[in-house]
Amino acid sequence: MNCKLLLLLLLLLTTAPAARAQSLTGSWQGVETDPGERRGYWPAELRLQQSKSGSLLGVLYQQDGDGAEVSVTFQVRGQRTAGGLRLEHGRKLQETGQSPFSYWCSGSLVLTYDAAQEKLTGRAAYQPVGDCDIGNFTFYRVKLKSAATVPAGAETTLRVSGRNVLWYADADAQQPLASGNSFRTRLTQTTTFYLAQGYYPTPQSTRVLITVRVAGRATPVVVRPAPPELLEPRLVPLRQPAAAGPLPAALAQAAAELPLAATPTVLPTVLFRLGTSRLLPEAFPALNQLATTLRTNPELRIEVAGHTDRIGEPGKNQQLSEQRAAAVQKYLIRAGVAAGRIRPIGYGDTRPLYPAPDKRNRRVEVRAVE
16 A cells, blocks of 8 residues: 555544544533432532643532532542543532531543533542442533524424423523424424423533524514514623513613613623634624623723633633723724723633522623713
């Protein structure tokens, strides 16, 4: 065989598995069971992101049974393996219901990845503390398995992974659509669905956004149905949920209220991808309205404060929060606001609004300054 051809084949064989490897980042929902204790079970939420070096880091939340009165959140780190991943427990971020006689086991998890089901299964090997020895884990992830673009007006079956999947038309889960891993529908415009898993849910469980686009329409695409805060966003008081309170009837009302806000207010959307300063498209309506408000009030100056969740190292979180504030400043400048009217600042993970892990801590606050 030709030597050059042999080298090419060897290169293809060694690089093909890496190219095929799927990302394991995102939210995984499941449970831990103890093979020696039939009655015990611990619902769990695993959230992973990938660092620049390629390693995995994130948080593991667990609670004792159905109640969240006794719970723990660990920081975890790990690496991909040939069949899945290996994770190590790190520092304990938060614990509820602790007592002098209670403790949470920690050690390492070796999990196998099933790409067809988006499933992680495996075992934890714990440090020998008390009766800690081993534990069995099962996680599922919601992911779109059918085409992301469908013909406009055609009857289509949407398929997703996950366990006991619930489909909703809104972020607040007030408009149920279907249950199960498939949903037959007819779409005439780009639509976002909000999916949850009923498999050992916890207060930390998140809804996954699945957006399906349509082809063959000449009209502009819109997302249906969108939460009210995305259609007519408003700066809401600190620690107050974005959906609470009436929305402004017109931009003039928001413009009149903003100069009075000398205390920080939270922009009503999760603005960034996990671990990055990249703005999500959901942030654009709120930022566009903020830019309009600033142009309407040329004397107004603001401070833009970036924040992160308590995932990763504090030093890196500080840098990330500054980058997020700078990203918002850059967006507003492109929208016609003078750079001197915007003061970016970052607070890292020092000012969470909610117990970690919670994506609502990954936010930007705005306040009027002299």
